[in-house]
Amino acid sequence: MPELPEVETVRRGLQPHLEGARLTRVIQNRPDLRFPLPEDFVHRLTGAAIKRLDRRAKYLLAELDTGETLVAHLGMTGRFLVGEHKPGAFHLPAGDDPKHTHLVFETDRGGRIAFNDARRFGYMDLIPTDRLGAHPYFKGLGPEPLGADFNAAALKTALAGKKQNIKVTLLDQRIVAGLGNIYVSEALHRAHIHPERAAGSLKPAELKRLVEAVKRVLEEAITAGGSTLRDFRAADGELGYFQHSFRVYDREDAPCPTPGCRGVIRRIVQGGRSTFFCPVCQK
DNA sequence: ATGTGTTCCTGTCCGC
DNA sequence: TGCGGACAGGAACACA
Numbered sequence: 001m002p003e004l005p006e007v008e009t010v011r012r013g014l015q016p017h018l019e020g021a022r023l024t025r026v027i028q029n030r031p032d033l034r035f036p037l038p039e040d041f042v043h044r045l046t047g048a049a050i051k052r053l054d055r056r057a058k059y060l061l062a063e064l065d066t067g068e069t070l071v072a073h074l075g076m077t078g079r080f081l082v083g084e085h086k087p088g089a090f091h092l093p094a095g096d097d098p099k100h101t102h103l104v105f106e107t108d109r110g111g112r113i114a115f116n117d118a119r120r121f122g123y124m125d126l127i128p129t130d131r132l133g134a135h136p137y138f139k140g141l142g143p144e145p146l147g148a149d150f151n152a153a154a155l156k157t158a159l160a161g162k163k164q165n166i167k168v169t170l171l172d173q174r175i176v177a178g179l180g181n182i183y184v185s186e187a188l189h190r191a192h193i194h195p196e197r198a199a200g201s202l203k204p205a206e207l208k209r210l211v212e213a214v215k216r217v218l219e220e221a222i223t224a225g226g227s228t229l230r231d232f233r234a235a236d237g238e239l240g241y242f243q244h245s246f247r248v249y250d251r252e253d254a255p256c257p258t259p260g261c262r263g264v265i266r267r268i269v270q271g272g273r274s275t276f277f278c279p280v281c282q283k
Numbered sequence: 284a285t286g287t288g289t290t291c292c293t294g295t296c297c298g299c
Numbered sequence: 300t301g302c303g304g305a306c307a308g309g310a311a312c313a314c315a
Binding site for chain 3: 002003006034058073074075076077119121122171172173180181182183227273274
């Protein structure tokens with residue numbers, strides 16, 4: 001579901017409810033999400049305090065005072081929904097669907113945070129905090145796209161010699177960590193780069209445009225609270241509105257929004273997934 | 284090593 | 300209204 005801007009929006013929505021809070025009760029409704037939940041998951045979480053809530057790529061990281069970090073990936077349809085619990089009165093978070101609510105976390109602040117994931121591509125794990133970087137989830141991840149080490153020079157090195165098309169290459173989290181299907185199409189359109197170009201064929205000026213486009217589109221999306229497709233909403237229940245700013249994604253047959261361009265947005269399939277682009281202004 | 288296709292699971296939408 | 304098929308924001312995996 002969510003790409004970097006949506007995960008960051010969720011992090012910001014959960015932060016006031018979780019950071020500094022202690023988990024007083026954890027309810028686990030099934031043994032597995034995408035993968036089996038770790039041994040004694042409930043036991044290892046109950047009573048733990050959350051020191052910080054961070055994000056790395058599309059992962060949420062809740063650093064606990066037990067020496068472990070709760071790692072959560074939302075997959076395609078994972079959502080956190082915030083409600084409250086009071087003695088004698090449970091309030092289900094707005095929009096909750098009990099059928100797919102797999103986990104519930106209650107805090108000493110009266111918060112009730114439900115994890116809901118219909119498609120169950122999401123997963124959670126508990127990893128020793130001092131070994132996070134070496135864990136397979138994180139070991140091979142590329143740079144954060146909004147960080148200084150994602151730049152034209154680094155991207156040039158990462159793409160050197162690659163014959164794979166640039167669209168599919170940018171979805172590879174080892175190249176840059178956090179882009180997904182929507183924002184790759186959006187960034188390539190802004191950079192005026194054709195999605196079928198071989199990744200290694202991009203010229204220095206194009207790499208520079210691409211890096212700037214990626215950063216700009218992600219920053220704008222975060223500012224807008226992410227994109228609301230189907231049922232994504234921020235943890236606080238607010239709907240993101242960046243979807244209204246899509247220039248190409250899900251806009252097949254619409255006129256290209258590039259000023260002066262007379263092109264029409266087309267949809268193609270690359271690596272089994274939809275790509276949207278303008279065949280006129282993306283070269 | 285690199286690139287391609289399949290798979291996990293459920294829900295929704297579209298055409299007949 | 301029902302039914303089949305396509306498709307959906309991710310990413311690991313098997314295979315050529």
